Amino acid sequence: MPELSPLDRQILATLQGDFPICERPYAEAAGRLGISEDELLTRLQQLLADKVLTRFGPMFQIEEMGGAFVLAALAVPEVRYDEVTAMVNALPQVAHNYRREHALNMWFVLATETKAGMAEAIARIEQETGLPVYAFPKEREFFVEMKLEARA
Amino acid sequence: MIDATDRALIVATQGGLPLVARPYHAIAEQLGIPAEEVMCRLQAMLASGVIRRIGAVPNHYAIGWTANGMTVWDVDDAVVDELGARIGGLDFVTHCYRRPRARPTWPYNLFAMVHGASRDECAAKAAEIRGLLGAACRGSDILYSTRILKKSGLRIGS
Structure with missing residues (x-):
């Protein structure tokens, strides 16, 4: 760091x-x-x-332009983790992807320009990985403001 | 809603603004439209919410937020919205959503992201959320991220 x-x-x-x-x-x-x-x-x-910043520019809300934004998860067998990561990350619709400690150990955000595009992206991930996608679309947003100052 | 020019502007800027003295003029030149139009359209997209904000997007690990916990809660449906609004109002929660459950694997319907320099710090924040939820909470978990696998942000095709 x-x-x-x-x-x-x-x-x-x-x-x-x-x-x-x-x-x-x-x-x-x-x-x-x-x-x-x-x-x-x-x-x-x-x-x-230095990768302190991942980007400098506008942050878009795809839903405001008619698209869809969904949090999704996979339970990936450890032996396949790298392979599945490559498959999932290869999709341009995957905006972020995090490894998390849980049986559902891969959590990613799908952003698609159309609502129909979301179903296609999920189907494609299921087909390529052979794993069921758990989709968690937001039903209600209470707060979003990711502004963290530098620590330490 | 956006039109084809707005869309071209999104494609041109989704990876970041040019780091040159007159970035909006550089984009205008690239798209073959006047710089005034670029600035007006960006202003309009900010006003309508298509653009949430313009600025630096930090890698939160690199700026010291090394513990990032997705706290998840199984909250009584009758009160989840009221409680979700209060949890979203906590100053340390950066995202808070109600989402569908996927039983039996996933009994949780409320998601709140917390961050800290350590897991203890995240756990203390989760305890504060737990206190607010009270008897309406039937179960919870914290899923810490252990690796950023991808963080490109939105990418639509050109």
Whole structure:
């Protein structure tokens, strides 16, 4: 894990949203941080290269554009774990995938542009892996705001 | 709803914004539309909720949140929505949803993500949730993530 500088922490604390939409947004965001546009661009490049950031840009809600978003899980036999991971990750509809400690040991989020696309993606995973997909579509959303500041 | 130009804009930005001084102009050039239009459309998608936010997406492990627990609860259907709203209101819960059960394998209908620098920290947060649920809770578990297998975010085809 790379050492984070005070500036990196400040970037993480202030830039997880509200990135400006204007001609020179990095210059504007850098101004808020009291640094130069070049300095911010360089830090962001480094944070992405170090995988401290997975991305810098817009986060979309596919349901708001007519698509579907489903949390799903598989109970993968340990001997097949790497093979099944490769199969599941190969689908572009798989947005995130986590290994978790449970009989259902693979949890992933499927994001599809259409509602019909969801059933197809699930069927494809079942066919390729030979394992039943447990689908947990949200019935109600109480809260979502994944903004965590740097720790440690 | 979005149109074909919005969709092209999503395809162009879903992997991230260009790290150049005028990123929206760079996207505009790539798509062959005016920069003003790119900015107006992004603004409109933010307003309508198609874009949740624009900014840095951290790898939470890399910034010190090494324990990430999906707490799951079997809560009485009669009160799950009321309690879900209260749990979603806790400042340490980053996601909270009601989802269908899949009995017998999966008796849980309420999901709340908690994070910490240690599992003890997550467990303490789960205990706080447990306290709020009270007698309505009939069972629970915490599923810790042990590996990020993929974290690309949304990817629609071009």
